[in-house]
Amino acid sequence: MPTPIVETRSLTYRYGDFLAVKDLSFHIEPGEVFGLLGPNGAGKSTTISMLTCLLPPTSGSAVIAGLDVARSAAEVKQLIGVVPQDLALYPTLSARENLRFFGELFGLRGKPLRDRVESVLEYVGMTERANDPIKSYSGGMKRRINLAVGLIHSPRVLFLDEPTVGVDPQSRNHIFESVERLNREEGMTILYTTHYMEEAERLCRRVAIMDRGEIIALNTPRELIAMLGGGILRIGLPQADPAVAQAVQALPQVRSAAFEPDGVSHKAVLKVETRSANPALLEIIQLFNQQGLEILSMETLEPNLESVFLHLTGKSLRA
Numbered sequence: 078m079p080t081p082i083v084e085t086r087s088l089t090y091r092y093g094d095f096l097a098v099k100d101l102s103f104h105i106e107p108g109e110v111f112g113l114l115g116p117n118g119a120g121k122s123t124t125i126s127m128l129t130c131l132l133p134p135t136s137g138s139a140v141i142a143g144l145d146v147a148r149s150a151a152e153v154k155q156l157i158g159v160v161p162q163d164l165a166l167y168p169t170l171s172a173r174e175n176l177r178f179f180g181e182l183f184g185l186r187g188k189p190l191r192d193r194v195e196s197v198l199e200y201v202g203m204t205e206r207a208n209d210p211i212k213s214y215s216g217g218m219k220r221r222i223n224l225a226v227g228l229i230h231s232p233r234v235l236f237l238d239e240p241t242v243g244v245d246p247q248s249r250n251h252i253f254e255s256v257e258r259l260n261r262e263e264g265m266t267i268l269y270t271t272h273y274m275e276e277a278e279r280l281c282r283r284v285a286i287m288d289r290g291e292i293i294a295l296n297t298p299r300e301l302i303a304m305l306g307g308g309i310l311r312i313g314l315p316q317a318d319p320a321v322a323q324a325v326q327a328l329p330q331v332r333s334a335a336f337e338p339d340g341v342s343h344k345a346v347l348k349v350e351t352r353s354a355n356p357a358l359l360e361i362i363q364l365f366n367q368q369g370l371e372i373l374s375m376e377t378l379e380p381n382l383e384s385v386f387l388h389l390t391g392k393s394l395r396a
Contacts, residue, residue, distance in 0.1 A: 082107045082234060082266050083128065087137035090123050097123045099290040100137070105234075105268060110260050112281030113270040114382060120290040121270040122162065125238050128268070129159050141234060155183070158232030160224050162239050168212035172203055172222045175211060176229055183230035197225040200258065202251045217248025224252060228259070234266045235259065241276065256280055274382035284382065288390050298382060305380040305388060306332055308354035310347075312361070313374030317345035324364060325349060330357035344373055350388075354379075 081104035088101040098120045105111040113121045126132040128139050130150040139146045144153050166175050176194045185193060198204045201221040211219060220240060227235060237256070241249045257280065259265040271277055277284045278298045285295040294301055307330070314321065317336040325334040325347065332350040351357035354377055365372060378384035 079106050081105060081140075083111075083139075083141050083268065085124075085128070085137065085139045088124070088127060088134055088139055089136045090120075090127055090132060091135045097290050098127070101290075101292060102137075103285055103292060103295060105266060107266055108260065108264045109283065110256065110267045110269060110281050112277040112284040113268065113287055114272065114274065114277045114284050114386070115270075115287035116272050119272075119287040121287055122238055123290075124287075125159075125236050125268070125270060129157060129236055130154055155230075156233045158227035158230065158235040160227040160235070160237045160240050162242060164219050164223050165226065166211045166219060166222060169210055171210055172198065172207045172214075172225070175222065176225060179226050180229045185230065193229060193231070197228045200228065200255050201225045202255075215245060215248070217244035217251075220244045221248055221251055221255075224255060231263075232265070234268070237267060237269045239270055239272070241271070241273065253279065274386070277382055286382075286386055286389065288386075293389050294385070301382060301385050302380045305350065305378075305384060307351040307357065308380050309378040309384060309388060310349040310351060310354065310358060310361070311374075311376040311378065312347040312349065312372060314345045314347055315371055315373060317347075321368075321370065322347060324368075325361055328357065328360040328364065330360055 083105035085101050085103055088098060089096070090098040101124060113124065115121055123132065127134050128141065128146060130146050130153055133147055141153050142156050146153050167178070170178070173194055176197065177190060180190045180193060195204070198207050201224050203218065203221050203225065206214070206218065211222065214222070224240060240252055244252070256267060256269065260267060269280055281298065283295065283297050284301060285292045286301070287293070322334045322336055325331055330352045332352055334347060334349045337346050337348045349357065349361065378387060
């Protein structure tokens with residue numbers, strides 16, 4: 078295995094009495110697109126802030142390209158690009174003027190700066206509007222220039238913190254294509270945070286699922302989805318009867334069955350992990366018909382990262 082370009086060990090951050098990030102340990106290989114997936118408040122942005130030298134860890138460590146982020150912050154900042162959730166642009170300046178300004182902050186001058194500005198504008202598909210002031214752009218266009226700013230100094234590691242929040246479909250697709258090109262053509266290492274599971278499935282080689290400041294699962298999207306087997310059924314029943322759960326679990330196409338609390342409707346919800354969803358559903362309906370059991374509701378969770386998260390945490394990914 079190659080030496081990780083990003084590595085955290087027991088990384089922790091505390092806001093007063095609130096533990097925002099808890100004992101985080103993971104690594105990212107050179108040239109990898111690595112996803113942090115989780116709902117708002119999961120700790121993704123705090124993790125990014127520590128890795129990009131904005132917040133000192135309360136405890137634990139983080140290393141980027143062999144440099145400790147706490148002890149070598151100035152050197153680390155030269156190696157990384159950051160695209161934050163909040164726009165970091167001057168609204169009265171044009172895109173080119175913004176990019177030149179930020180490029181000069183990184184020491185770029187003359188022809189190398191001009192060439193790099195044009196290169197990143199082309200990457201994000203904004204060359205034709207590059208001389209217009211930022212304030213005249215749509216939200217999606219601003220996001221694309223925000224991404225271009227993070228690329229201006231050719232970083233070794235790029236941090237993208239929910240870069241598609243609130244953007245139009247065209248700009249969202251441009252951002253996806255830019256990320257894929259950067260990784261494919263420049264071999265750039267990218268840490269991508271999102272609470273949209275379809276983005277992680279498309280872009281990331283491995284995904285860490287975060288909840289309440291902790292990593293609760295880490296693997297490739299395919300392996301995470303394989304955890305669910307053939308999918309999950311959630312069946313609303315009038316009451317939680319252990320004998321019903323046992324009978325369902327004994328069916329050939331069922332891996333497990335157990336009642337879970339449902340605080341919304343207060344009915345009993347039988348959670349069924351299946352080997353194959355449709356055959357399992359037919360078996361369950363046949364069983365319930367034979368026993369005269371009433372079904373109040375039925376929900377099928379197709380195997381994807383959204384249903385993985387619900388399976389692990391009991392709540393929606395975008396909660």
